[in-house]
Amino acid sequence: xxxxxxxxxxxxNEVAAKVIDGELIIIRLSDGTYxxxxxxxxxxxxxxxxxxxxxxVIATLAAxxxxxxxxxxxxxxxLVDELLAERLVVAAGAGGGGEEGAxxxxxxxxxxxxxxxxxxxxxxxxxxxxxxxxxxxxxKGDKGx
Amino acid sequence: xxxxxxxxxxxxxxxxxxxxxxxxxxxxxxxxxAGRAVHLRVVGARLAERIQRPFAHLRRDRAAVGAEPLRxxxxxxxxxGVASPADAAPGALDHEWLACDGTLSASADGRYVSFTYxxxxxxxxxxxxxxxxxxxxxxxLSRGECSKPFVVMLTVWYSxxxxxxxxxxxxxxxxxxxxxxxxxxxxxxxxxxxxxAHGLEFLGDDFVGCERRDDGTFHGHSIFSxxxxxxxxxxxxxxxxAHAVEDRFPEEEKPILFLAEVFPERLRATAPIGxxxxxxxxxxxxxxxxxxxxxxxxxLAASTLHTVxxxxxxxxxxMMGALVAQVPAYRLHLGTDLRDVPGGIAEVVAQARRRGSP
Amino acid sequence: MNARTLYHSEAGLGITxxxxxxxxxxxWYLPSIGGVEVFSARLLPALVRHGHQITVxxxxxxxxxxxxxxxxxxxxxxxxxHLALAANDVDRISELLAAVAALTRRVxxxxxxxxxxxxxxxxxxxxxxxSGAPVLLTMHSPVPDDAAxxxxxxxxxxxxxxxxxxxxxxxxxxxxxxLPELADRSSVTYYGMDPPALxxxxxxxxAPRILGFGRLVTDKGFDVxxxxxxxxxxxxxxxxxxxxxxxAARPELERLASALGLAESVEFVGAVxxxxxxxxxxxxxxxxxxxxxxxxxxxxxxxAALMARPVVATRVGGLVEVVENGTTGVVVDPxxxxxxxxxxxxxxxxxxxxxxxxxxARARAEARFGWDRCVAEYAGLYERxxxxxxxxx
Numbered sequence: 022x023x024x025x026x027x028x029x030x031x032x033x034n035e036v037a038a039k040v041i042d043g044e045l046i047i048i049r050l051s052d053g054t055y056x057x058x059x060x061x062x063x064x065x066x067x068x069x070x071x072x073x074x075x076x077x078v079i080a081t082l083a084a085x086x087x088x089x090x091x092x093x094x095x096x097x098x099x100l101v102d103e104l105l106a107e108r109l110v111v112a113a114g115a116g117g118g119g120e121e122g123a124x125x126x127x128x129x130x131x132x133x134x135x136x137x138x139x140x141x142x143x144x145x146x147x148x149x150x151x152x153x154x155x156x157x158x159x160x161k162g163d164k165g166x
Numbered sequence: 167x168x169x170x171x172x173x174x175x176x177x178x179x180x181x182x183x184x185x186x187x188x189x190x191x192x193x194x195x196x197x198x199x200a201g202r203a204v205h206l207r208v209v210g211a212r213l214a215e216r217i218q219r220p221f222a223h224l225r226r227d228r229a230a231v232g233a234e235p236l237r238x239x240x241x242x243x244x245x246x247g248v249a250s251p252a253d254a255a256p257g258a259l260d261h262e263w264l265a266c267d268g269t270l271s272a273s274a275d276g277r278y279v280s281f282t283y284x285x286x287x288x289x290x291x292x293x294x295x296x297x298x299x300x301x302x303x304x305x306x307l308s309r310g311e312c313s314k315p316f317v318v319m320l321t322v323w324y325s326x327x328x329x330x331x332x333x334x335x336x337x338x339x340x341x342x343x344x345x346x347x348x349x350x351x352x353x354x355x356x357x358x359x360x361x362x363a364h365g366l367e368f369l370g371d372d373f374v375g376c377e378r379r380d381d382g383t384f385h386g387h388s389i390f391s392x393x394x395x396x397x398x399x400x401x402x403x404x405x406x407x408a409h410a411v412e413d414r415f416p417e418e419e420k421p422i423l424f425l426a427e428v429f430p431e432r433l434r435a436t437a438p439i440g441x442x443x444x445x446x447x448x449x450x451x452x453x454x455x456x457x458x459x460x461x462x463x464x465x466l467a468a469s470t471l472h473t474v475x476x477x478x479x480x481x482x483x484x485m486m487g488a489l490v491a492q493v494p495a496y497r498l499h500l501g502t503d504l505r506d507v508p509g510g511i512a513e514v515v516a517q518a519r520r521r522g523s524p
Numbered sequence: 525m526n527a528r529t530l531y532h533s534e535a536g537l538g539i540t541x542x543x544x545x546x547x548x549x550x551x552w553y554l555p556s557i558g559g560v561e562v563f564s565a566r567l568l569p570a571l572v573r574h575g576h577q578i579t580v581x582x583x584x585x586x587x588x589x590x591x592x593x594x595x596x597x598x599x600x601x602x603x604x605x606h607l608a609l610a611a612n613d614v615d616r617i618s619e620l621l622a623a624v625a626a627l628t629r630r631v632x633x634x635x636x637x638x639x640x641x642x643x644x645x646x647x648x649x650x651x652x653x654x655s656g657a658p659v660l661l662t663m664h665s666p667v668p669d670d671a672a673x674x675x676x677x678x679x680x681x682x683x684x685x686x687x688x689x690x691x692x693x694x695x696x697x698x699x700x701x702x703l704p705e706l707a708d709r710s711s712v713t714y715y716g717m718d719p720p721a722l723x724x725x726x727x728x729x730x731a732p733r734i735l736g737f738g739r740l741v742t743d744k745g746f747d748v749x750x751x752x753x754x755x756x757x758x759x760x761x762x763x764x765x766x767x768x769x770x771x772a773a774r775p776e777l778e779r780l781a782s783a784l785g786l787a788e789s790v791e792f793v794g795a796v797x798x799x800x801x802x803x804x805x806x807x808x809x810x811x812x813x814x815x816x817x818x819x820x821x822x823x824x825x826x827x828a829a830l831m832a833r834p835v836v837a838t839r840v841g842g843l844v845e846v847v848e849n850g851t852t853g854v855v856v857d858p859x860x861x862x863x864x865x866x867x868x869x870x871x872x873x874x875x876x877x878x879x880x881x882x883x884x885a886r887a888r889a890e891a892r893f894g895w896d897r898c899v900a901e902y903a904g905l906y907e908r909x910x911x912x913x914x915x916x917x
Contacts (some may be wrong), residue, residue: 033460035463036460037460039443074244151475153263153270153476154476154477154478154479155264155265155322155325155349155476155477155481155482156479156480158272158276158279158322158476159327160276160277160293161275161276161277
C-alpha cells in the first residue's frame with residue numbers, strides 16, 4: 022500500500038470531474054469509464070483537490086461527523102487506493118494547505134465512501150446512437166475522387 | 167446515366183426537364199469550397215440569387231484545372247413547373263433517420279444520401295460528385311436554406327474529404343485563425359460580429375470546416391458567409407443592423423447578415439488555426455487566461471455533437487482531440503465594451519505565438 | 525377521465541383502486557420507432573386507463589421536439605442524455621443529473637419502472653438512490669454478459685432492482701444463472717399482441733410460399749434457410765422462398781441464392797412496414813424463423829401464429845416458448861440446413877397437418893399471448909410493487 026501521508030491531486034490530464042449538489046461524477050477520458058461518489062466520498066475528493074494531505078482530510082471528516090478517526094482513516098485510505106488504482110488521482114508530494122472550509126450544514130450520517138464504477142458506458146453508447154451519425158453512412162468502395 | 171435507384175434516376179430526369187423547359191433561367195457560378203472546385207447551376211433566377219448569396223466570398227471566376235468539380239444542380243419547382251419526383255419521398259432509399267425536423271436517407275452502399283426538409287429535397291451522389299436538389303420556390307425559401315443552403319448534404323461531402331464540420335466561430339487576426347467553440351447564447355455570435363466590425367477577418371459564425379494537413383497543422387475553412395444574431399444583440403451594431411435580412415421571417419427568429427456584402431474585404435476562405443478561445447462574457451474587464459485541454463475539448467465536442475447533422479463520428483472526435491492537443495486554448499473574459507474584442511483576440515494570438523504555434 | 529375521477533367513482537361502488545405515480549424510464553419514446561418504443565406507447569395509455577399516473581423519462585431523439593410533451597395522458601420528459609455522454613461532457617452530465625433528481629422529487633414516484641439497460645441508466649442509478657421508491661426492471665433484450673459484475677451500469681441496475689420481469693423464461697433462466705439472488709425477485713411477462721383485422725385466408729398449396737422476415741443479419745440465420753430451400757425446391761419445383769426485410773447480410777444472401785441456382789425461386793422483397801405484415805403472412809404457406817442467436821422472445825413467430833401460419837423455428841432462447849414442437853410448429857436445431865429442409869418438407873407435403881398446426885398456433889397465441897393479458901400482468905406487477913419496498917444495494 023502506498024504511503025498515505027502525502028497529498029493526492031485529481032489526475033487533470035486524464036480525468037473530467039464535477040461536483041453538483043454533493044454528488045461527484047468523474048469521467049476517465051482515455052477510455053470513457055464513468056465513476057460517481059456522493060456524500061463522504063465527494064468530500065474526500067474536494068478536500069484533496071484543495072491540497073490537503075490525507076491525514077488532514079481524515080481529521081477534518083472525523084471532526085465534522087463526530088466519528089472515530091481510525092474508522093475514517095481505514096475508509097479514506099481504502100478509497101484513495103482505489104482512486105490511485107483507477108488513475109483518478111496522482112500522488113502530489115508532501116505538504117499542502119488551504120482552507121478546509123466550514124463544516125457543511127446538511128450532513129447526513131457518516132457512511133463509508135464508495136466509488137461507483139461503470140465500465141460499460143462506451144459499449145452501451147455504441148449500441149444505440151441518437152441522431153444519425155456520419156459513421157452510419159459508410160461509403161463502400163471507391164469514392165471516385 | 168440511367169442506372170441507380172429509382173429515386174436517383176427520377177431526380178436526374180427532373181433536373182434535366184427543368185433545364186430543358188427554362189434555358190433562359192439558368193445561372194452558373196463557380197466556387198472553391200475548402201479549396202475544391204465546385205460548379206453551381208440553378209434553374210430559376212430568383213432561386214439562384216438566394217442560393218449564391220451565402221457563398222459569394224468563395225466565388226472563383228475560372229474553372230479550376232485538375233480534379234473533377236462537385237456539381238450542384240438545383241431547380242425552382244414553381245418557376246419551371248417541374249415537381250420533385252414523387253418517389254423522392256422519405257423511404258425511397260434504403261435507410262432513413264429523422265433529423266433536424268427533416269428526413270435523412272441513404273442507400274445501402276452509402277453512395278447516395280438525401281435530405282428532405284419541408285419544401286426541399288437534396289440528393290448527394292458521393293461517388294459521382296453531384297448534388298441535385300429541388301426547391302419549391304425561390305421566392306419562398308426557408309430560413310435555413312437562405313443562410314446555410316444544403317448544409318446537411320455539404321456536411322457529408324466535406325466529411326468525405328476529411329474536412330470535419332465543427333460547431334464554432336472562426337476569426338483571423340494577422341493571418342492566424344482563432345476558433346470560438348460554443349453553443350448559441352454564449353456570446354459567440356456577438357463576439358464574432360464585434361471582431362469583424364473592428365477589423366478582424368471572418369470565416370464563420372457557427373459552422374466551419376477543419377482539416378488536418380499532411381504536415382500535422384490544422385486549417386479552418388469558411389463554409390458560409392452568414393451570421394445570425396438575435397435582434398437585441400444586433401441592436402448594438404447600429405450601422406450593420408440595416409443590412410440584416412429579416413422581412414419575411416417570424417418575430418422570434420433571428421435576422422440573417424450576409425457579411426460578404428457588409429465587409430467584403432474581411433471575408434477569408436482559409437486560415438491556419440492557431441488558437442482556441444472559450445468565451446466568458448460579463449467580466450469586469452477584458453482578460454486572457456489559459457484554458458485546459460479537457461475544457462476546450464468538452465466545449466468543442468459537446469456543441470459540435472449536439473448540433474451538426476449527420477452527427478460527427480469517430481474520425482471527427484479524433485481530430486478534435488488532436489486539435490486541442492496541438493493548438494493552445496484560452497479563456498477570453500469579455501467586458502461589456504465590444505471594442506475590446508479585437509484587442510482580446512490579438513492578445514490571444516500573441517500568447518499563442520509565444521508558445522510556438524503558427 | 526383522469527385517475528382521480530376513476531378512484532372516486534369506483535370508491536362509490538365499494539371498489540378500492542389505488543392509483544400510483546410511476547416514473548417510466550426508456551431510452552427512447554415515440555416518435556422514435558423501435559420495439560420498446562412501440563411497446564411503451566401501447567402499454568402506457570392502457571395503464572393510465574387503469575388509473576395510474578405515468579411520467580416518462582426518455583432521451584431526445586429528434587431535434588425540434590420540446591423537452592416536455594404530453595401524449596395519450598402520459599407526460600414525456602426528454603433529456604439530451606446520449607449526446608452529453610457521447611461527448612464526455614461532465615458539466616452537461618451534472619446538469620442532467622440535477623434535472624432528473626429534481627423531476628424525481630417533483631413526481632415523488634411510488635414506483636420506478638426501468639425499461640432500459642442503456643446508457644441513460646447512469647442517470648437512473650444516480651437519481652433513484654435518494655428517492656427510495658421500488659424499482660421494477662423489465663428485460664426487453666437478452667441478459668448482457670457483464671450482468672454479474674458490480675462495476676458496470678447493467679450489473680448495478682440489475683442488482684439494485686426490487687423486481688425484474690423478463691420477456692421469456694429463457695431470459696429469466698440466464699438472468700438467475702448469472703445473478704442467483706434474483707431468483708426470488710423475478711418473473712416472466714410475455715409480450716402481447718392481438719389478432720390482426722385481416723382474417724387469414726387458407727394457406728397457398730399449389731404454389732407453396734415459404735416466408736422468412738426480419739432483419740437480414742447473420743444472427744437471424746437466413747443463410748441456413750436458403751441452403752435448406754435448395755433441397756426443398758428439388759422435391760417441389762413450384763415452391764418459393766420469400767425473404768422480407770433489410771440488413772447488412774442481404775448482398776451475401778443474394779449471392780448465396782444465385783450460387784445455389786436459386787435466383788429465380790428466392791425472392792427478396794425488402795423492408796415491409798409493420799401494418800403490411802398481416803398481408804405478407806396471408807400469402808405464405810409457412811414461416812421459417814431460423815435464428816442462430818438466443819432470441820429473447822420471437823415476435824415474428826407470434827405474428828405468424830396470429831395469422832394461423834405454422835412456423836419452423838430453431839431451438840434457441842425464448843423462441844421455443846412461442847413455437848411448441850408438434851403442436852404449433854416444428855422446432856429444429858440451429859445451423860442445420862438438412863434438419864430445416866426436412867421440417868419444411870414435412871409441412872409442405874402434409875397440408876392437413878400444417879393446417880392443424882396453424883390453427884393450434886392461432887388458438888394458443890390468443891390464449892397465451894393476448895394483449896389484454898399483458899396489460900393485466902403489468903398492472904399486477906405495479907400493484908405488487910407496493911409491498912416490495914425500496915431498492916436493494
